[in-house]
Amino acid sequence: MDLRGMASRVEAGMQLALPVDYAGVSMAMTRALIDHGAGDLDLFCVPTGGLQVDQLVGAGLVRSVETSAVSLGEAGGAPRFNQAVGEGRIALRDATCPAIHAGLMAAQKGNPFQPLRGIIGSDILRFRPDWRVIDNPFADGGDPIVLIPAVRPDIALFHAPMADRQGNVWIGRRRELAAMAYAAEQTLVTVERIVDENLLGSEMSAAGTLPALYVSEIAVAPRGAWPYGLWGEYPTDTAEILRYAKAARTAEGFAEYMAGLPGNRSRELAR
Amino acid sequence: MDLRGMASRVEAGMQLALPVDYAGVSMAMTRALIDHGAGDLDLFCVPTGGLQVDQLVGAGLVRSVETSAVSLGEAGGAPRFNQAVGEGRIALRDATCPAIHAGLMAAQKGNPFQPLRGIIGSDILRFRPDWRVIDNPFADGGDPIVLIPAVRPDIALFHAPMADRQGNVWIGRRRELAAMAYAAEQTLVTVERIVDENLLGSEMSAAGTLPALYVSEIAVAPRGAWPYGLWGEYPTDTAEILRYAKAARTAEGFAEYMAGLPGNRSRELAR
């Protein structure tokens, strides 16, 4: 499967679960998604977002973002996201990291909700009418506790080092990727490479493998997390992220940056 | 640390979490625990029990068993356990596998409870006054759902292929072992061998590693799951389990079998 075919799985109005910077972001698919153009997306950041969220927002494809944070890390705030927030152009569902994980865990377990300590008294809770507070039924009375409803994204999208020919994907210790896949309807994965051995064939590789049962499509995208790094594979290209952060301060700078990216289809077609 | 020293961590009245047959049972510690003699134990089987439970019950060390099942697999029922149940000598807390996992998950998350579908209408629920049923607060009304309270065992005990010199333990894909350790106050692990490389040093081995943070003590016990097998290491010695099943039909046969086991201290001292 190529990236273009994979992107066509994404339809307008879908909810996409996306991983944190360091867990394996499928940046290769960001560009394919922008070319594909399905909009009104609801992004669900596991548990925070960065470059991918900023670019999808900048391209006008995003209706809402549920997240614990969005930033470019050392490169500072996420410029397109922050501007869209300030202008009220996207709906925000601010969360806190373990609440994001709790929503996925509820879906993973087939439960309607998952309890979570903390949060009470935070303005996060005040702006989340979809969360509930109940009194812990195991206490003698009182003891309020937050319940987070299950989150079942239409699509989980991430990048991983390898997949095998049976469709199993090696995610190592980034088990939030498995949590995303368990919870989601479809799971789209880009990988650095396809390997010949069955990843479930040895206990050592099986321990870090997401079984094919949870994987809808796999596409090969070498250096597909770039400019993010991929654990055990390559480091983050901080200079490139800084270059983006500077360019994307304006809508024009953002458009120019995106047009100049390798893998941009309009640019490739023009060659 | 030797097995005797490890066994001395177990005090009378403690709750012990023990893994299922195929996940890595520390049979070596069964014999050490019987020598040690701390009684009134509450066993928590994750999610079912077998030979180890039967032997601890047979040795008179067990006050209660919480489990989804106890059996010797192909060798049939667990003779000492079944006789103790029939005579009402141990308290039973019958569960169902995912409820066992739910209790550990609640503890892993620092939550007072974990919801779980199913169970309603089962006699299991009727005999578990410690479980609660509430109406799902996210439904329009009705929709009863069971809440399982957190289980925080005093000790998790299991056997694994290897540990490193930093105290990290390789559990492969047997993640219920990690769940037990997360939930428990102390975690005691026997291993086939200690390896020199840091298990967290490569992403491949790290994926299947329980970090030292959760591990209280490690003891080396080659073939420590015997007569159970250990994944990736050695198969189950079915003949030996059949031999046990036959012997343990009577209390006398059980005592004779246990006295004849390799590693039995009274026998070793007698040499």
Add this chain to the structure above:
Amino acid sequence: MTDVHPREVLIASIARLLDGVRHVAVGASSPIPAAGAMLLRALKKRAGAPPVRISILGSVEHNFFTNGSAELFDCAGQGRVDAFFLGGGQIDGQANINLVGIGDYPASAPRWPGSFGSAYLYFVVPRVILFREEHSPRVFVEKVDFISAPGTSEAGVHRTGGPVALLTGKALFSFDKSRPGFTLESLHPGHDLNEVREATGFAFRHADQPGQTELPDPATLVLLRGQIMDELSETYPEFANQMRREVCA
């Protein structure tokens, strides 16, 4: 080709009952359900139909899970397990199953192993097939002594799964959850209605002249005796060897 072996009838029946599933989970020590699932997988592959995935629990070779023993239940809760098999020391006319024991709980005597995951999987797996080879009044009772998992639930209880059929060594029943109750669908070769009535402790619906359980056709038998027994012998070598001996005898 010899006559069809009684267990071949069961295996072929299971393959038919599973028709249309994408993913079937099979418990440990369940060679007949496993063989039925493998037969369906082979038939679908031969027909060029979408693949059938089989997870055999407790098997190292056929363990497609990597998140510990909780994963089967999570997977079922997600709606990713289409079919599963349950049995029971007792099964009653409302499809309640008892895996715990006879007599006054908790002092059951005999005590059986326990409920395992039945109290959950019976609720969330859409197509649960009750399978028990022994067809006798001590197994098929009017009312079970302990409900490990109920056959039906009241309206308002979340339930996406439940029993669809009961397969025994003598007959095949369907289950109607609206009554609730079983209906005899067919008798296996060599068994008749009177025998089944006497061997069943609960009442069930039946035709006056129940039909015979459909036998595997010759092509299916070839597949079953060759490829399927080869696949099965990886996990259940003794069962496969016994089948081979009895079929060739």
Add this chain to the structure above:
Amino acid sequence: MTDVHPREVLIASIARLLDGVRHVAVGASSPIPAAGAMLLRALKKRAGAPPVRISILGSVEHNFFTNGSAELFDCAGQGRVDAFFLGGGQIDGQANINLVGIGDYPASAPRWPGSFGSAYLYFVVPRVILFREEHSPRVFVEKVDFISAPGTSEAGVHRTGGPVALLTGKALFSFDKSRPGFTLESLHPGHDLNEVREATGFAFRHADQPGQTELPDPATLVLLRGQIMDELSETYPEFANQMRREVCA
């Protein structure tokens, strides 16, 4: 040996604030808290005391977790994280912190990244140290515009953790949750009470003549400038290099 660098005062203060912890977690891009934790670890090791474990989030080399990004929160919920650091774009006199933005939420301008795990960790980590180098009225406000995580909770709300201290570039405060409010404990060298009052948008208790923040002794400084900077440079090479340049200048 040159004079003590202002950041060395901060690092040594953090090590003192952490005294007694078994496990401290440090967020990504937090070199000063990380250095303080490393200093404590080295001091304890030198003294033959029980070891101090440090988890640095987002670091591949110092990632002692193997269960994805949820594990830190699980670990804290289990009571296995004794200390953590939080900051904020705004921090108020009740120790409420705001990591979300200025103005009317949701249309915050500026919008900051977001609350991350603060709304949970602030509740369950027993020793949370508020750390913000910039000490100005725009950071330390009377009341935050958005409460990412509250400094205190009503009776009856499960809370095993919370703020114990606030360390800034100018001073060290303790937090008293019963009032609630901050008390100035000491001023860093070169700063005085009037300056700190002007730079702080909330009222705080203080002695008439607040003492000076304790400086690292010469042996500690040697450790800090040698071993700790070496350890730190594995994760924060630029910060360690800058410190080395400024200390040697």
